[in-house]
């Protein structure tokens with residue numbers, strides 16, 4: 001099947017099936033394997049030449065190109081009607097490869113600073129239970145409520161500092177209460193959502209590696225104030241830690 005499904009996830013995200021040929025996915029994974037020794041950041045994240053070249057390759061696919069144009073146009077309309085602003089910045093490409101030794105990168109519930117996120121899974125971990133799948137939360141914030149967003153950002157900053165097992169318990173509890181949904185990510189499909197307003201995170205992986213290319217469009221510019229708040233918290237925390 002090649003097409004779009006909104007399905008049971010409602011307005012949380014759109015899934016486009018079988019967009020990227022598996023041959024292309026294999027080529028991208030082989031490229032990562034071939035250059036593994038060149039980069040292995042602790043957080044598994046790279047805004048790299050490689051991520052840019054992967055996105056360029058994907059855009060040679062007419063189907064991918066058509067979907068990206070369509071969702072960008074929809075995001076542009078959303079920005080003009082909801083945020084009351086023009087958005088035109090270039091996309092940000094991130095390649096994220098996360099293994100079992102990067103627990104610190106999982107169960108980090110967050111919002112994106114960009115209003116359009118296109119997720120292209122390249123590889124999931126072989127453990128069916130904890131394979132790095134995407135979790136989408138039902139909670140959608142109001143993009144134009146500055147105070148509420150600062151409070152949310154402050155809470156999430158606090159939550160990100162909690163030990164891994166507590167973050168996992170919190171996220172699992174939300175999942176069991178249907179406050180969030182697990183999105184089965186399959187290489188070949190692409191997943192599109194508004195990460196600016198929709199809370200989301202990834203499961204951890206117990207074996208192997210999750211690899212995802214993430215294409216962000218249109219930085220909404222809402223996080224400048226929140227960034228300075230979290231930076232102040234971080235400085236205060238470091239200062240207090242230094243006093244002990």
Ligand SMILES: [Fe+2]
Pocket residue numbers: 110111112195200
């Ligand atoms: Fe995100």
